[in-house]
Amino acid sequence: MQNELPLSEREMEILRLAATGASNKEIALTLGISPNTVKVHLRNIFEKIGAASRTEAAAYAIRMGWVEMGDIPADPEEAERAAPEPVSVPQKISQTPGMRLLLIGLGILLTVMFIRRTMTPPAEINSAALTPLPPETGSEQWEALSEMPAERSGMAGVVFENRFYLLGGEGKQGLTAPTWEYTPETQTWASLADKPTPVRYAPAAVLGGQIYLAGGELADGKPVNHLESYNPREDRWESHAPLPENRSQAALAAFEGKLYLFGGWNGMAFSADVYRYDPTADQWELFASLPSARGFASAVVSGNKVLLIGGRNNTTPLDETLAFHPQWVLEGEDPWEQLAPLPQGRFAMGTVELAGNVYLVGGQSYGQVQSILTPLVLHTAENKWAALEAPPLEVGPYLGLLAYENRLHVLGGQTLMQGMTASHQTFQAIYTRLIPLIP
Known part of the structure; x- marks a missing residue:
């Protein structure tokens, strides 16, 4: 599906992080690039999707379904520490990809924006x-x-x-x-x-x-x-x-x-x-x-x-x-x-x-x-x-x-x-x- 989007892989990474509320410095640190490079990518993203600001870009990405639980970068170790203690389940089920995603998802925070x-x-x-x-x-x-x-x-x-x-x-x-x-x-x-x-x-x-x-x-x-x-x-x-x-x-x-x-x-x-x-x-x-x-x-x-x-x-x-x-x-x-x-x-x-x-x-x-x-x-x-x-x-x-x-x-x-x-x-x-x- 990403090949059909007008954004490059790097731009998608930056947009996903921006949608979580990460600052330019935080995005740069996460991706190992400079804050100025983040600015350039965000400018290109705004032009491609017709957004005038970071808020509009994030809202547009969420509305279009480009930012999903599995797309948001997260450290599995951190996610597991943030998750509740798992209940005892059969070994076969605990090793499935779906269960691993669930454990990661329990630690992910969603950005909720509303107008006061x-x-x-x-x-x-x-x-x-x-x-x-x-x-x-x-x-x-x-x-x-x-x-x-x-x-x-x-x-x-x-x-x-x-x-x-x-x-x-x-x-x-x-x-x-x-x-x-x-x-x-x-x-x-x-x-x-x-x-x-x-x-x-x-x-x-x-x-x-x-x-x-x-x-x-x-x-x-x-x-x-x-x-x-x-x-x-x-x-x-x-x-x-x-x-x-x-x-x-x-x-x-x-x-x-x-x-x-x-x-x-x-x-x-x-x-x-x-x-x-x-x-x-x-x-x-x-x-x-x-x-x-x-x-x-x-x-x-x-x-x-x-x-x-x-x-x-x-x-x-x-x-x-x-x-x-x-x-x-x-x-x-x-x-x-x-x-x-x-x-x-x-x-x-x-x-x-x-x-x-x-x-x-x-x-x-x-x-x-x-x-x-x-x-x-x-x-x-x-x-x-x-x-x-x-x-x-x-x-x-x-x-x-x-x-x-x-x-x-x-x-x-x-x-x-x-x-x-x-x-x-x-x-x-x-x-x-x-x-x-x-x-």
Whole structure:
């Protein structure tokens, strides 16, 4: 069966160990290779199975049945010491391969991953959404890390090959051109190539090994029509076909080899246009229309659709959660599907998908920045929003929200008390626990 898999024998060994929760160093020690070699193999595994992180790769392997009890490396001597004392059985049975596997299996630990869910009803979310967070509030799920190199807000953020990239945005001295790279393993930041056109409020998406930024807003508030991409492997920027019109505050998603740009501000009004970009042809087309014009919404890919969440029009923050089906457009049908609404309208928030659920942090609800809006999670299988624990540090709009392995990373943004911030907080969304196979 292994010959039919798109992974080499070494990659299968590494994937099996990763599924048990082993670190890169532990995998390297087990296989007699260097941690850097493990990183290279994991990167190749991610590309082959379409995973964005170690957690997704392990979950995918377990779901596909690639990681089985007999595949997980284990020391038979250790397994036998961990197993209960065997009962007296006939000698002939005790020597069978099946019994030996059973004795080994008694010592193997299975990785059980689950999403911590909060059952707060929407009514309670509404009442708490505008309540300032007490300074002493803390949480075992939240952790404050070392700050970013400087304050930054209105930027785009993505995860690419186990590193974070912050692009565009502004600092206290004005628009920010440098691209920032963060390495989670060492918790270090690096300043890389400048974006050719410094802007704020330009959304980003990863497609074909490039990070695309669409449109954005200049320091004087005027939107632009630039489409620029950053190549992290070469630390190089490139320009592409411009947007059909100037646009800032739009939402962007990469889906099935295309970019989709939703709404935004064109300098005169909010737009309801949905544009599609083909990177092969380097060409834009007007593809669909939103149910209503909006800006500062969030777009996130979830399964076979793109979710468009929240946003604002000229007067009101929106509470809509819409599912966009590009294939339905091609079939001549209405591509929009209404999902569970937000407990209250909000815009300029961070939104990411992790392990099948959609997480939302920060944002703004009315004409001014609130102290904090309750973080939320959309349980997609149940089509239901629920509240998460509040972070220890204040979070507002125009932040960066990234998902990496089992955590959310909340970066920068604007706050009521501090203004622009350089804070970096993490929230553990997925827990890995080891339990014996047999109690």
